[in-house]
Amino acid sequence: MPKVTIDGKEIEVEAGTNLIEAARRLGIEIPHYCYHPGLSIAGVCRLCMVDIEKTPRPTIACNTQAADGMVVHTQSDRVIETRKSIMEFHLVNHPLDCPVCDQAGECWLQIYYMKHGLYDPRMVDEKVHKPKAVPLGPNVILDAERCILCSRCVRFCDEITKTGELGIFHRGDHSELGLFPGADLENKYAGNVVDICPVGALTDRDFRFQVRVWYLDTAKSICPGCARGCNIEIHVNRRRPHHAEGRRLARLKPRFNADVNKWWMCDEGRYGYKFVDDPDRLTVPWRREGEAVAELTWDEAVAATADALGRAAPDGVGIIASPKLANEDLFAVRRLVRRLGVTRVGFRVPPAAPGYEDDFLIRADKNPNTRGAELIGLDGDVAAILADAGTRRLSCLVVFGHDLFDSAWSESRVAEALRGPATVIFVGSNGNRTSAAAHYVLPAATWAERDGTFTNFQGRVQRFRTAMEPLAGTLPEWDIVGRLLSAVGDPPAATRPVHWFRDLADAVPAFAGLTYQTIGDTGAMIADRAHDTGAPTADRAREAPA
Amino acid sequence: MAETILMRNFGWPQSHTLAVYREHGGYRAWDKARAMEAAALVDEVKKSNLRGLGGAGFPTGTKWSFIPKNHTGPVYLVVNADEGEPGTFKDRYLLERDPHALIEGMLIAARAIRSVLGFIYVRGEYVEPWQRLSAAVREAYDAGYLGQGFDIVVHRGAGAYICGEETGLISSLEGKKGWPKVKPPFPAIKGAFAQPTIVNNVETLCCVPPIIERGAAWFAGLGTKTQGGTRMYSVSGRVQRPGVYEAPVSVTLRQLIYEHAGGVSATGRLKGVVPGGGSAAILTADEIDVTMDVDGLKAAGSMIGSAGVVVMDESASIPEALMVLARFYAHESCGQCTPCRESTGWIYKMVHRIVEGHGRKDDLDTILDVARRGAGTTICAFYDGAVGPYISYIEKFRPEFEALIRK
Numbered sequence: 026m027p028k029v030t031i032d033g034k035e036i037e038v039e040a041g042t043n044l045i046e047a048a049r050r051l052g053i054e055i056p057h058y059c060y061h062p063g064l065s066i067a068g069v070c071r072l073c074m075v076d077i078e079k080t081p082r083p084t085i086a087c088n089t090q091a092a093d094g095m096v097v098h099t100q101s102d103r104v105i106e107t108r109k110s111i112m113e114f115h116l117v118n119h120p121l122d123c124p125v126c127d128q129a130g131e132c133w134l135q136i137y138y139m140k141h142g143l144y145d146p147r148m149v150d151e152k153v154h155k156p157k158a159v160p161l162g163p164n165v166i167l168d169a170e171r172c173i174l175c176s177r178c179v180r181f182c183d184e185i186t187k188t189g190e191l192g193i194f195h196r197g198d199h200s201e202l203g204l205f206p207g208a209d210l211e212n213k214y215a216g217n218v219v220d221i222c223p224v225g226a227l228t229d230r231d232f233r234f235q236v237r238v239w240y241l242d243t244a245k246s247i248c249p250g251c252a253r254g255c256n257i258e259i260h261v262n263r264r265r266p267h268h269a270e271g272r273r274l275a276r277l278k279p280r281f282n283a284d285v286n287k288w289w290m291c292d293e294g295r296y297g298y299k300f301v302d303d304p305d306r307l308t309v310p311w312r313r314e315g316e317a318v319a320e321l322t323w324d325e326a327v328a329a330t331a332d333a334l335g336r337a338a339p340d341g342v343g344i345i346a347s348p349k350l351a352n353e354d355l356f357a358v359r360r361l362v363r364r365l366g367v368t369r370v371g372f373r374v375p376p377a378a379p380g381y382e383d384d385f386l387i388r389a390d391k392n393p394n395t396r397g398a399e400l401i402g403l404d405g406d407v408a409a410i411l412a413d414a415g416t417r418r419l420s421c422l423v424v425f426g427h428d429l430f431d432s433a434w435s436e437s438r439v440a441e442a443l444r445g446p447a448t449v450i451f452v453g454s455n456g457n458r459t460s461a462a463a464h465y466v467l468p469a470a471t472w473a474e475r476d477g478t479f480t481n482f483q484g485r486v487q488r489f490r491t492a493m494e495p496l497a498g499t500l501p502e503w504d505i506v507g508r509l510l511s512a513v514g515d516p517p518a519a520t521r522p523v524h525w526f527r528d529l530a531d532a533v534p535a536f537a538g539l540t541y542q543t544i545g546d547t548g549a550m551i552a553d554r555a556h557d558t559g560a561p562t563a564d565r566a567r568e569a570p571a
Numbered sequence: 572m573a574e575t576i577l578m579r580n581f582g583w584p585q586s587h588t589l590a591v592y593r594e595h596g597g598y599r600a601w602d603k604a605r606a607m608e609a610a611a612l613v614d615e616v617k618k619s620n621l622r623g624l625g626g627a628g629f630p631t632g633t634k635w636s637f638i639p640k641n642h643t644g645p646v647y648l649v650v651n652a653d654e655g656e657p658g659t660f661k662d663r664y665l666l667e668r669d670p671h672a673l674i675e676g677m678l679i680a681a682r683a684i685r686s687v688l689g690f691i692y693v694r695g696e697y698v699e700p701w702q703r704l705s706a707a708v709r710e711a712y713d714a715g716y717l718g719q720g721f722d723i724v725v726h727r728g729a730g731a732y733i734c735g736e737e738t739g740l741i742s743s744l745e746g747k748k749g750w751p752k753v754k755p756p757f758p759a760i761k762g763a764f765a766q767p768t769i770v771n772n773v774e775t776l777c778c779v780p781p782i783i784e785r786g787a788a789w790f791a792g793l794g795t796k797t798q799g800g801t802r803m804y805s806v807s808g809r810v811q812r813p814g815v816y817e818a819p820v821s822v823t824l825r826q827l828i829y830e831h832a833g834g835v836s837a838t839g840r841l842k843g844v845v846p847g848g849g850s851a852a853i854l855t856a857d858e859i860d861v862t863m864d865v866d867g868l869k870a871a872g873s874m875i876g877s878a879g880v881v882v883m884d885e886s887a888s889i890p891e892a893l894m895v896l897a898r899f900y901a902h903e904s905c906g907q908c909t910p911c912r913e914s915t916g917w918i919y920k921m922v923h924r925i926v927e928g929h930g931r932k933d934d935l936d937t938i939l940d941v942a943r944r945g946a947g948t949t950i951c952a953f954y955d956g957a958v959g960p961y962i963s964y965i966e967k968f969r970p971e972f973e974a975l976i977r978k
Contacts, residue, residue, distance in 0.1 A: 067753070068753035069753075069909065070909055071909050071948050071949065071950075072909075083947075088753050088755070106944075110910070110945065111910060111948065114909045114910045114945065115909055115913070117917050118916070147933070148917065150920040153916065174906065174907075193907075195906065196731070196902070196903070197901055197903070197915060198904070198912050198915070198916035
């Protein structure tokens with residue numbers, strides 16, 4: 026493996042590693058725009074110049090592979106001057122409209138100008154004008170004047186989605202990013218071009234003008250949209266509640282994970298968060314008798330539902346858990362099942378239509394934790410539960426989150442099942458036709474409002490963290506089930522998800538040895554993980570760049 | 572006048588036809604080359620000191636020797652007939668008047684680099700040259716020179732100057748936008764369609780048959796120590812007899828202007844000369860005692876480039892000439908990499924403003940600084956070519972610019 030010296034520090038890297046990555050491992054940042062570790066080398070922004078001993082002039086680091094004995098300087102006077110020049114060229118025709126630009130605050134023109142530019146502006150002529158506010162598709166909008174033509178978005182559509190909607194048209198300083206005739210940027214991963222755009226050229230139609238980015242708080246999380254479990258960041262607007270009409274969750278951004286989603290996420294997941302701040306959120310426990318709905322305190326609700334569960338014979342209780350629940354919640358459900366001696370438990374509700382799937386990230390299973398629910402042992406015949414409910418063999422039915430009407434089952438069959446039991450309890454975050462038909466509704470926090478773990482289809486257990494407080498009146502499912510457990514006579518339940526997980530790891534062999542610490546930010550495989558040594562790979566050593 | 576080699580057939584009626592070409596010794600070099608090993612051909616061309624006549628002046632035999640020896644896939648020979656350098660029109664003459672010389676040169680080159688397929692990329696505006704060339708290729712097929720282990724595809728460009736840059740040409744040939752490629756890899760390793768590729772200029776390949784026929788030593792002896800042969804100089808501007816002149820590369824610029832082209836016309840007083848196409852630094856009237864070979868002009872701070880000689884007399888406005896060139900570079904910059912894309916337009920705006928009488932005190936220094944800062948930072952040589960005139964026109968004729976700014 027070649028050994029290079031960068032700014033006096035030596036490092037050995039795998040053959041083929043370029044100088045940007047080699048330097049990154051030494052903690053040295055070589056500024057760049059067009060280079061992206063997930064895309065081919067373009068070499069067009071010319072910002073990543075470094076000095077290599079025995080070469081006559083600065084060389085681009087992105088297209089230079091580390092070679093044995095190579096001596097590289099990233100801070101020579103010549104390199105510093107070159108960077109300053111390149112920054113000036115990048116900004117010659119840039120509109121400098123930061124005050125009205127959504128990218129301001131996370132713009133690499135701003136960041137690198139402060140770090141590497143700081144020249145006195147000399148451009149006094151009229152700048153080149155190009156199209157502004159051009160919708161490229163349902164989710165992305167283009168300001169061609171802000172574009173620095175790094176071609177990351179073009180390469181993304183050519184190389185990752187292979188849909189090729191984007192091109193750079195015209196020549197010279199009239200070069201312009203745009204759509205090929207007849208094309209629309211509507212591939213299933215289009216939102217990623219906004220993430221990889223280093224400037225304010227491509228912005229997100231969903232997010233733009235909602236809140237300035239410096240007001241956002243972030244939390245590491247997992248996308249709940251399908252069984253892939255793409256690693257994400259949740260960005261929350263806590264500080265300016267009057268912006269964005271009070272919506273707290275501002276946007277989701279992919280977070281690098283070499284083994285799950287690399288740098289990317291799909292648009293369905295990216296924009297699938299709206300339920301968190303939706304007006305249909307359930308925020309108070311209630312009891313419905315006929316048409317009359319009575320709000321309850323949590324103590325009243327827990328007492329009443331525990332009573333219904335306790336009074337029912339064990340074979341008169343059906344529990345439909347959800348593969349959208351966290352491992353911690355599912356383990357709490359399992360404890361409840363065992364405490365009550367319930368045998369009718371399951372979680373698989375057949376979807377109304379088969380889920381879309383591709384050979385990249387998107388999985389047909391639109392649940393983040395099917396694997397967890399299987400491993401925890403809640404797999405049972407849900408159709409049979411439904412049938413038993415419909416034929417009045419159940420006196421108490423508990424449904425977690427599902428809208429049973431939105432399934433492959435017929436309306437009449439579901440309606441009949443919900444009419445059968447004396448007590449139907451719904452636990453979930455958002456109202457739906459099933460919750461409307463329930464006798465008791467226990468409002469739950471969403472994944473964004475709490476800690477927990479999901480087990481993805483690969484068997485990777487991944488943590489998601491609290492991005493914001495649960496909506497007043499809601500509780501995480503582990504807490505709701507924990508309270509029910511206490512009410513039916515179980516010893517006091519764990520009061521933090523980390524403790525629920527500890528109990529889970531003790532009880533379920535697949536999770537043995539795992540802790541929140543070992544799972545960390547990028548997840549850990551369940552016990553059958555011999556194939557995954559956890560050893561560092563080239564991908565793992567990389568971090569998501571600019 | 573010395574013997575002409577490249578233009579030897581131009582005087583015959585129907586010189587572009589196979590019959591006339593053969594009548595005057597055409598394809599004899601190919602007959603000789605067929606009996607030679609590839610390595611011997613490369614060696615012969617190396618010894619001839621033939622250097623690329625398209626612009627960069629790279630030793631041709633050395634370039635050929637870069638093809639990987641162990642490559643098992645196809646190797647391509649690409650002819651750069653995208654003659655677009657301002658002030659250059661010599662390849663046009665060859666394509667129109669002696670296309671078989673190019674085909675014969677290609678046959679020999681293809682044997683030397685073990686290529687079975689050649690592409691000729693013809694400038695889009697060159698309609699007649701393309702017609703003549705296509706007819707010649709058909710004749711060569713009919714006569715069995717082509718199609719027996721070597722084929723030629725004639726491809727027309729669409730009008731972009733950058734497609735004359737060898738990797739821009741390759742991109743265009745591949746059906747992509749004519750953007751130059753980042754190097755490495757160089758075309759000899761990974762060129763057209765990701766295969767080893769040699770790109771040679773029309774005139775360069777036309778030198779090859781005489782070299783094989785008459786020997787490397789003869790060819791080398793025609794030129795200087797570092798460059799063999801003769802070449803074709805396109806002389807235009809304020810001269811009595813503009814045109815294409817063939818001369819040994821050791822000819823001086825003064826000889827070309829005053830002996831070949833009949834001296835300066837109009838005012839009769841020489842002001843400046845562009846010696847090697849638009850991208851070469853301008854020379855003043857005092858700087859024309861320079862030999863017109865690659866190293867002679869390099870030593871004089873300019874370059875021979877494509878040997879397009881543009882003569883300006885005292886009636887020419889240097890700022891206006893620079894404005895025209897600056898507009899050309901701004902218009903033709905492909906826009907792929909930042910320094911060239913942004914500064915060619917910026918510099919044009921500044922020069923234009925000066926010519927229009929709105930120059931600012933700092934403009935000249937800004938242009939010089941911007942040009943120097945961008946030089947050497949780009950993917951291809953286009954911008955370095957633009958920098959030649961930017962800097963030399965202002966440095967050598969600064970009072971003329973300042974006079975416009977003071978107004």
